[in-house]
Amino acid sequence: MKKLLALWGCCLSLATAAQQLPVLCYHNITTPGQHQNDLLHVDSRQFEQQLKTLADSGYHTILPDEMVALLQQHKPFPARAVMITFDDSHDVHYSIAAPLLQRYHFKGVFFVMTVTLNKPHYLSSANIKALSDEGHTVASHTWDHPRPDGYQDWDKELLLPRRQLEKITGRPVWYIAYPFGAYNDSIIAHVKQAGYKAAFQLNRRPEASNELYTLRRMLVDGRWSGTQLLREISRYVTP
Numbered sequence: 741m742k743k744l745l746a747l748w749g750c751c752l753s754l755a756t757a758a759q760q761l762p763v764l765c766y767h768n769i770t771t772p773g774q775h776q777n778d779l780l781h782v783d784s785r786q787f788e789q790q791l792k793t794l795a796d797s798g799y800h801t802i803l804p805d806e807m808v809a810l811l812q813q814h815k816p817f818p819a820r821a822v823m824i825t826f827d828d829s830h831d832v833h834y835s836i837a838a839p840l841l842q843r844y845h846f847k848g849v850f851f852v853m854t855v856t857l858n859k860p861h862y863l864s865s866a867n868i869k870a871l872s873d874e875g876h877t878v879a880s881h882t883w884d885h886p887r888p889d890g891y892q893d894w895d896k897e898l899l900l901p902r903r904q905l906e907k908i909t910g911r912p913v914w915y916i917a918y919p920f921g922a923y924n925d926s927i928i929a930h931v932k933q934a935g936y937k938a939a940f941q942l943n944r945r946p947e948a949s950n951e952l953y954t955l956r957r958m959l960v961d962g963r964w965s966g967t968q969l970l971r972e973i974s975r976y977v978t979p
């Protein structure tokens with residue numbers, strides 16, 4: 741019986757390891773009044789309120805290198821750790837989000853699709869280099885954001901953005917977020933082949949057999965107050 745309980749405890753901690761770290765996913769950060777807050781938009785005032793609540797509640801940020809190392813070593817995540825990620829290369833990630841992260845001593849993860857490099861309203865190479873130099877993690881979001889059945893040129897979607905971002909930042913790029921959070925066995929195989937150490941999806945449970953390539957994130961609703969964000973986080977980390 742003792743053995744059985746120990747085994748159950750072990751499986752439980754492994755199976756739920758990734759759920760125990762809330763990984764937040766943001767898209768557009770807007771100026772107040774510019775757009776209604778929703779699943780893809782949060783205005784800077786509400787975003788700051790969410791960050792402030794996290795900081796006031798003792799949260800600190802963790803980056804993918806540490807997350808992946810802990811998962812590989814089957815070690816628990818530190819208490820009150822959170823990861824804050826941003827998708828789709830919007831220029832406001834640099835101009836609005838990064839200064840607010842800095843205000844609360846947080847670091848973020850920026851998933852960049854490189855087709856938009858240096859285009860109006862999107863991150864420039866200089867923005868990306870600055871984010872990396874400030875200690876944030878720059879990661880890939882493919883070349884042009886294909887749907888799961890739209891990867892025709894694997895090198896262009898997976899290898900090229902790595903090379904481009906590594907050249908810009910001067911640092912290795914080990915992580916990718918699947919566009920639309922969507923993946924399948926073939927995409928995972930190609931992501932591994934392209935040398936990525938881990939990949940992030942959205943809200944499906946991580947696959948036990950492929951945990952590092954199916955890491956879960958939660959879309960943060962722009963309508964959530966800081967308090968509601970805390971409630972959602974506690975729901976998210978409950979197995």
Ligand SMILES: [Zn+2]
Nearest residue numbers: 827828919920
């Ligand atoms: Zn995206």
